[in-house]
Amino acid sequence: MNLATENWQSIRETSTRRIAKWRQDFPILSTEVNGKPLVYLDNGATTQKPKTVIDAERAYYEEYNANVHRGVHTLSQRATDAYEGAREKVRKFINAPSSDEIIFVRGTTEAINLVAHAFGRSQIGRGDEIIVSTMEHHSNIVPWQMLCQETGAILRVVPINDAGEFLFDEFEKLIGPRTKLVGIVHVSNALGSVNPIKRIVDLAHSKNIPVLVDGAQAVAHLKVDVRALDCDFYAFSGHKIFAPTGTGVLYGKRAILERMPPYQGGGDMIRSVSFSKTEYNVIPYKFEAGTPNIAGGICLGVALDYVTSIGMDEIASHEHELLEYATNAIKKIPGVRLIGTAKEKGGILSFIIDGIHPHDIGTILDHQGVAIRAGHHCAMPVMERFCVAATARASFAFYNSFADIDTLIDGIHKVKEILG
Amino acid sequence: MADLRELYQEVVFDHYKKPRNCHRLSDANHIAEGYNPLCGDKVTVYLKVADNVIADVSFEGLGCAISTASASLMTEALKGKTLDEAEHIFQEFHEMVTCHDHVDHGDMGKLGVLAGVSEFPARVKCATLAWHTLQSAIKNRGKIVTTE
Numbered sequence A: 001m002n003l004a005t006e007n008w009q010s011i012r013e014t015s016t017r018r019i020a021k022w023r024q025d026f027p028i029l030s031t032e033v034n035g036k037p038l039v040y041l042d043n044g045a046t047t048q049k050p051k052t053v054i055d056a057e058r059a060y061y062e063e064y065n066a067n068v069h070r071g072v073h074t075l076s077q078r079a080t081d082a083y084e085g086a087r088e089k090v091r092k093f094i095n096a097p098s099s100d101e102i103i104f105v106r107g108t109t110e111a112i113n114l115v116a117h118a119f120g121r122s123q124i125g126r127g128d129e130i131i132v133s134t135m136e137h138h139s140n141i142v143p144w145q146m147l148c149q150e151t152g153a154i155l156r157v158v159p160i161n162d163a164g165e166f167l168f169d170e171f172e173k174l175i176g177p178r179t180k181l182v183g184i185v186h187v188s189n190a191l192g193s194v195n196p197i198k199r200i201v202d203l204a205h206s207k208n209i210p211v212l213v214d215g216a217q218a219v220a221h222l223k224v225d226v227r228a229l230d231c232d233f234y235a236f237s238g239h240k241i242f243a244p245t246g247t248g249v250l251y252g253k254r255a256i257l258e259r260m261p262p263y264q265g266g267g268d269m270i271r272s273v274s275f276s277k278t279e280y281n282v283i284p285y286k287f288e289a290g291t292p293n294i295a296g297g298i299c300l301g302v303a304l305d306y307v308t309s310i311g312m313d314e315i316a317s318h319e320h321e322l323l324e325y326a327t328n329a330i331k332k333i334p335g336v337r338l339i340g341t342a343k344e345k346g347g348i349l350s351f352i353i354d355g356i357h358p359h360d361i362g363t364i365l366d367h368q369g370v371a372i373r374a375g376h377h378c379a380m381p382v383m384e385r386f387c388v389a390a391t392a393r394a395s396f397a398f399y400n401s402f403a404d405i406d407t408l409i410d411g412i413h414k415v416k417e418i419l420g
Numbered sequence B: 001m002a003d004l005r006e007l008y009q010e011v012v013f014d015h016y017k018k019p020r021n022c023h024r025l026s027d028a029n030h031i032a033e034g035y036n037p038l039c040g041d042k043v044t045v046y047l048k049v050a051d052n053v054i055a056d057v058s059f060e061g062l063g064c065a066i067s068t069a070s071a072s073l074m075t076e077a078l079k080g081k082t083l084d085e086a087e088h089i090f091q092e093f094h095e096m097v098t099c100h101d102h103v104d105h106g107d108m109g110k111l112g113v114l115a116g117v118s119e120f121p122a123r124v125k126c127a128t129l130a131w132h133t134l135q136s137a138i139k140n141r142g143k144i145v146t147t148e
């Protein structure tokens, strides 16, 4: 799709009307930074929170703060109902078959570490292989490296092309009789590439190999259906989908979760404890030792209700327009190079400017109220692949407007003016 | 509000675009590598120390305007200084870039152009990377220092 200018004008008008209401739901979007209205384009790092989520957190502490699964008193029952209600909301949101396949964790990082410990240490041994790709976030690399170091397993890496696309042919060559797990990012945080998860899963399953999907950058931007994807594990962070930090989800297929030993030991994850024999609880509790982030979990449910009320299709189509508009605009600026030009892309614009370090870009944009990320985005192998130390990255959410993109583009011109 | 022009002064630009002493030093007797995990910047500092005096100093690496200019200015400021003097200059410099109300940079010479960094806390690590690396080179621990 390559739209003429007059088309953009009408798309822009419709979109501005459409998002005006959404923007009002986010108190922080009307604040100022450095004397300028905030233009928040660092949604890949974390998203802002709507008022309903902020209110739900407050309501929990003001009205029914109590521990879950532990009390007969009214508040504990209310807290437990709300927390378990949130689990059901997560199930529905990603279309998992059953809510006991939804494990609450601190975030994507913990979800992957959980799999590396519980699945990895029980099923992966010396000489076995784990496959990831070049575009993984460090959280889908380091837990596997640690596992390999401990067990003598081997980490194999599927390369990417110059556009930042997963090389399926190379994957086909790497997958083999020793492969025990495939771990792949759904949407790359450094490049924006959307990976062909279903194809990857189908190939892996034809060889009886389970697949873990890192959905940190996907859930808030496109419709995720774990049943359609047929993946064995799906991990995401609440804070990247408008919920508080310290919340996250690991979805796992029941059969595989039931075979896995626990992750951490403690309260809640047991059925009975004695010094002669301890029995573990059923899933998902087997993997949820200790008092969880109760308010956070409840608020994750509220955040999912919120995005559902807008509609994931609506969100995806708006972000697609933004990406298209921003990509066209940024490409016109001389000396700017996009890193990540995959055909299938999410709302992430990673770029570098000739002779100007991303850190300086970040500082100058910040001065204009524009928040972007500058750095390696916890994806150093991606930086190495493109021979850069770092990139500047603008990452969108549904509340970003065409005007936000214009401010970004003006800001980039300003960067060039100051540092060029 | 902090002024961008305070941060990106002419002299900073000049040292960013044309860094001084930016090369390997083949007869260095102290070398250290520095690394800023936040942005992935790497710098190597080479020192030739004789009789407690910095006879020569250079650096290599790619970084932002602030870290490059700071490294370049550092090499100029330290050449010919004793190790004690270098340590003293480092302390002064560190205070200058970290303390908002440290106003008297008269004795900092050219290094004073980096005083604006104190208004940009996110950039202090950029400004100090080469210096921390220098310290480690002097101690010659030889391992990678990070700005964390």
Ligand SMILES: Cc1ncc(COP(=O)(O)O)c(C=O)c1O
Binding pocket: A044, A045, A106, A107, A108, A109, A110, A137, A139, A140, A185, A187, A188, A189, A214, A216, A217, A237, A378
């Ligand atoms: C693709 C991807 N995976 C994993 C993570 C880790 O998420 P968290 O830090 O919330 O655990 C991130 C977040 O930065 C990410 O973008």
